[in-house]
Amino acid sequence: MEPLIKLEKLGRKFSAESVALKDVNLEIQKGDFICIIGTSGSGKSTLLNMISGIDTPSEGTIKKPDHVAMVFQNSALLPWFTALDNVSLIIEAQTKGLSKKNIRDEALKHLELMGLKNFVDKYPHQLSGGQRQRVGIARALAANTDVLLLDEPFSALDTQTTIELHIDLIKIWQETGKTIIMVSHSIEEAVTLANRIV
Numbered sequence: 001m002e003p004l005i006k007l008e009k010l011g012r013k014f015s016a017e018s019v020a021l022k023d024v025n026l027e028i029q030k031g032d033f034i035c036i037i038g039t040s041g042s043g044k045s046t047l048l049n050m051i052s053g054i055d056t057p058s059e060g061t062i063k064k065p066d067h068v069a070m071v072f073q074n075s076a077l078l079p080w081f082t083a084l085d086n087v088s089l090i091i092e093a094q095t096k097g098l099s100k101k102n103i104r105d106e107a108l109k110h111l112e113l114m115g116l117k118n119f120v121d122k123y124p125h126q127l128s129g130g131q132r133q134r135v136g137i138a139r140a141l142a143a144n145t146d147v148l149l150l151d152e153p154f155s156a157l158d159t160q161t162t163i164e165l166h167i168d169l170i171k172i173w174q175e176t177g178k179t180i181i182m183v184s185h186s187i188e189e190a191v192t193l194a195n196r197i198v
């Protein structure tokens with residue numbers, strides 16, 4: 001089967017001394033749950049940034065869908081917007097012509113699915129780390145892409161919260177059939193979640 005994402009001889013050089021990636025070859029099939037593991041500074045975020053399109057390779061080629069969604073380690077929510085507005089913003093940006101009410105309903109649906117029914121009007125600073133990450137995942141799901149990228153999304157959370165979010169993420173994967181690529185520094189986490197570890 002033709003892979004959904006294909007990296008060939010991919011390289012990213014920031015300067016003569018800083019070569020983050022060199023000759024990376026990787027094929028990812030639709031519906032895969034891939035974990036990318038490696039030590040700090042090994043180029044995991046750089047790789048994910050190139051798959052997301054935030055960054056571009058200095059060598060090689062990359063085949064990927066135009067739109068992918070990303071969940072960041074620090075959730076990267078806009079601090080002056082509520083949880084609801086953080087999610088609504090993405091829906092508004094992606095679907096031209098939806099009414100305010102439809103946008104709101106769609107955002108509420110994603111927040112409720114992530115267990116945040118009672119927190120939709122809270123600002124990021126009023127939420128726990130786990131709740132913020134849930135909003136970040138809700139926002140990524142609201143983007144309605146086939147590919148979901150996550151960059152060490154649970155590394156700042158306690159063990160119990162991480163286990164809860166692992167269960168949610170597996171459920172999302174099974175129910176949506178999305179292709180998930182997650183960066184982790186934990187071998188244990190990768191073994192728990194992924195169907196393939198890179």
Ligand code: ADP
Pocket residue numbers: 014015018019020038039040041042043044045046047
């Ligand atoms: P990881 O996510 O695996 O911890 P990164 O992909 O963030 O690693 O970084 C890989 C290497 O590239 C590191 O040596 C880092 O210092 C370097 N690097 C990352 N981003 C930049 C940048 N914007 N400019 C220069 N060097 C960078």
Ligand code: MG
Pocket residue numbers: 044045046151
């Ligand atoms: Mg990183």
